[in-house]
Amino acid sequence: MTESTIQTQQAGLGTPVLSANGLAKTYGTGQAARQVLGDISFEVYDGETVCIVGPSGAGKTTLLRCLSGLMPASGGTVRLRDETVTEPPAGLAVVFQDYSRSLMPWMTVRANVELPLRGTPGLSKAGRRERALTALASVGLDGCGHQYPWQLSGGMQQRVAIARALAYEPAVLLMDEPFASVDAQTRADLEDLTHTIKERYNMTILLVTHDIEESVYLADRVIVLSGTPTSVSEIVPVDLPYPRDQVHTKSTPAFAALRTHVMGLIRKPEETA
Ligand SMILES: Nc1ncnc2c1ncn2[C@@H]1O[C@H](COP(=O)(O)OP(=O)(O)OP(=O)(O)O)[C@@H](O)[C@H]1O
Numbered sequence: 639m640t641e642s643t644i645q646t647q648q649a650g651l652g653t654p655v656l657s658a659n660g661l662a663k664t665y666g667t668g669q670a671a672r673q674v675l676g677d678i679s680f681e682v683y684d685g686e687t688v689c690i691v692g693p694s695g696a697g698k699t700t701l702l703r704c705l706s707g708l709m710p711a712s713g714g715t716v717r718l719r720d721e722t723v724t725e726p727p728a729g730l731a732v733v734f735q736d737y738s739r740s741l742m743p744w745m746t747v748r749a750n751v752e753l754p755l756r757g758t759p760g761l762s763k764a765g766r767r768e769r770a771l772t773a774l775a776s777v778g779l780d781g782c783g784h785q786y787p788w789q790l791s792g793g794m795q796q797r798v799a800i801a802r803a804l805a806y807e808p809a810v811l812l813m814d815e816p817f818a819s820v821d822a823q824t825r826a827d828l829e830d831l832t833h834t835i836k837e838r839y840n841m842t843i844l845l846v847t848h849d850i851e852e853s854v855y856l857a858d859r860v861i862v863l864s865g866t867p868t869s870v871s872e873i874v875p876v877d878l879p880y881p882r883d884q885v886h887t888k889s890t891p892a893f894a895a896l897r898t899h900v901m902g903l904i905r906k907p908e909e910t911a
Pocket residue numbers: 665666674692693694695696697698699700701848
């Protein structure tokens with residue numbers, strides 16, 4: 639356990655919502671076996687935004703798939719509150735990078751957002767519609783429910799994917815490089831939307847990114863991955879005040895110091911290789 643994890647627990651953040659304990663993943667078998675994830679352990683607490691950052695190919699997507707129960711780990715455990723995760727649990731929603739493949743093009747925006755709610759016990763058709771419309775409004779898409787995904791810009795489609803996850807009201811929102819496929823301005827807007835969601839819903843968010851600046855801007859803590867196989871190099875607390883702002887927050891010395899620190903952690907193994 640790293641010093642920063644201990645500090646977080648000592649700060650009294652309570653019981654973790656999501657935790658990984660000794661998580662490992664090897665692809666292939668025999669001579670073709672390749673261990674991607676080493677011994678990965680961390681906790682995510684209620685209402686936190688935690689970013690996982692690491693170099694390309696470090697296994698960030700692999701880790702997120704194991705955490706979400708989409709892929710079995712080779713070792714270790716994942717727990718969502720009191721339950722061990724062995725398959726996609728009801729309390730998790732995932733937003734992927736590729737919004738064009740995660741939305742159903744033949745369904746309206748509202749129907750896409752309602753889709754995961756169909757199996758929710760006790761939720762009527764009118765209830766589903768209300769939740770979908772509220773979620774769409776919260777991502778700035780009021781009035782777009784009757785449109786089809788292909789009629790919207792890339793950034794708007796990703797907002798639909800985020801609205802769908804919000805409407806589901808998950809215990810933890812997992813996001814895998816959610817803003818990597820949009821232009822820089824849209825990316826900044828979606829980063830700020832993430833802050834708004836966190837504030838409005840007190841949502842617990844775990845977001846994977848390769849963008850160091852994005853991780854520091856969004857997170858309460860940054861989990862830095864490095865090494866081969868990949869392990870947690872450090873868990874960095876981000877004590878930048880809220881509300882955060884693209885221009886002012888990113889121009890502060892504290893932001894620059896954190897960004898430099900995280901960058902150093904990621905580059906260290908390459909430099910010493
Ligand atoms: N299904 C698979 N079978 C075999 N190897 C895989 C599989 N999925 C990923 N890998 C390998 O595992 C390693 C980690 O991949 P992963 O996509 O998890 O990394 P990443 O950190 O998300 O990368 P990036 O930042 O480039 O998206 C890569 O070397 C990749 O080739």
